[in-house]
Amino acid sequence: MTTTEAQMPPKTNLVVPSSPLHAPAGRAKTIAELAAYSKSLSLADLSQVLEEGTNAAKAEKTLATYASAWKGFLEFCARRGFRPLPASGEAVSYYIAERAFAGLKHNTLNLDRAAIRHFHVQAGHVDPTKAREVQDFLKGHQRLQASNRIGVAKKEPLLTDDIRRLCSILDNDDSLQAIRDKALILFTYAGALRVSEAVARRIGDVPITSRGIAVYLATSKGDQTGKGQYAGILRGANPETCPVLALATWLEAMKKQGITDKDRPLFPRMRDFSDRGLGVRIRDQPIGTNWAREILKAACKKAKIPDENISFHSLRRGHIEQAMANDASIKEALAQGRWKNPETLMEYWSRRAALDLSSSCHLGL
Template sequence: MSDIIVKKECEVDFSTEKAKKYILHAKADNTIKSYKADWKDFVSYCRERDVAYLAADVNTVINYVAEMADTKKVSTIVRRLSSISQAHQAADCGSPTFSFGVKAVIKGIKKTKGTLPNKKKAAVIEDIRMMVDTLGGSLTDIRDRALILIGFAGAFRRSELVAITINDLEFTRDGLTIMLKHSKTDQEGQGYKKGIPYGSNPETCPVRSLQDWLNQSKISEGAIFRSVNKSGRVGKKGLCDNTVAVIVKKLVKAAGLDERKYSGHSLRSGLITTAANRGVDERSIMKQSGHKSLTVMRSYIQDATLFKNNAATNVGL
């Protein structure tokens, strides 16, 4: 849990700093960030109304949820309830989110608003080619080409992509092996490897593109994807995950596509969608994407597969 949840609000006393450190690492960094923001919002709501936020009354949570329903998506409401629940559990308090009343309100909101997610588009292979075609020979362009192609070929999450270091790479005859030390589905840090094969087209080959970037940037240690300033100087620290989304949107726009429909996650969903559309078996897709759940993986396969083996294709229409 975050400092806001554990220390400032819940007032849970951990005996040592080492113990708190391990507890904080029980969740992914992005999850912790979300918990912080969600808990802060709930605390502000309670303070404005002079009601307790820990332990919160069931009616307080019900009213909070009902008020959010006017402006927030269902997914946001569900996530904030999860944050409230985590805060109460961290403080060894009974969570009001488990009550019948809260569950009933959520069920009613879902039926009223619907739960169809507003997903960003997958950057399928045709989009990737168009994006790469917009890039030239500047150092920034060389970096962006490598980042886009590695992100797509490895079906990486943004956080995974920016966390790759030189020591995680192994170039082989077959391509590139990348060791992931941590990921969303590997919270215990066991690590696993992803293979990035050579591409048939040198212009869109992820392995050659990364080799070019490393040679031009002269990066020999640390994070492989870094900032490049206007004078062409490479930064010392790795990019943040939000920068991946910025780069994707920039290239999408340059390619003549609607950048509002894409995000940093479009690279990951793009590989999964493209592979599924081309008949790659689900086990192989999951091996590359790192998904543990077949249901979750299938949710990434977007509209590109709607007309593949469509039941209405050969019925005589």
């Protein structure tokens, strides 16, 4: 049986719209007015409210990822003759087996499973991914992948010596791009920030004080409900590598370009119009994560730092490894990384800990 429109899941809004239900005409000013307005809603209106709340339970990026994974499952079912909705445990297990044979990692298979589960639950169907054959295959695949894994390459950390080399290279260039790039690298390294957190910052997120910066993160990977978190960045002892001074220098450079609005991107894109005699123009769009990675890789090449296994995550990993090597406490590292589980911290520190905590030095060799 091939895919038909009837088998497609109900449409799910990937972006929760600003509902008119939340802003009645004249804007209710009291709880009583709002309560009276809510009682006048039809079941169709309440259904919209319910759908918006349900969609908001998962991050927009997660829903977009699920939609992409679901599209792959629909294509598989059409090609193999399975019904996609509701799907059988057999169909799901064959799909995951096909994906595993193609060499996809276990985390990707788990994402496929989560997407299939999501669209079945949304449509009111039984979750086929709970079938024994699906569960058993995924457990077995995880063990096989672990036993066959040889030297899985994690991103290499960039440590403080590397950061000094990068800053030295960028200091030799007085362009706006170099000033921005140095501020971006030091800001991310000192804050142990994820690249998505760094590039999303606005000027108003980084008030500079005598001690440093308490960077406000409205949402992040570990705080998708939007409670808000802070990442502290203290002033450095060396002017050449002080993250606060580098950021202040960049903010002053933007100010000279007439950019002071707190809602403007902290690390904006630029466009070079030198060939027209107009110089470099700062744009109103933030640099993206891919652009940030290219900025770091370009700086590494200039500093002659091997960049084959370097990404922006190398800054976050490097912060934790360097700080722990310099006697930072577990409490400090957990707070900086904004982790709740110490096991997550150990994933970052395990390689350094293997040397720092080795008893082989007591063997008299």
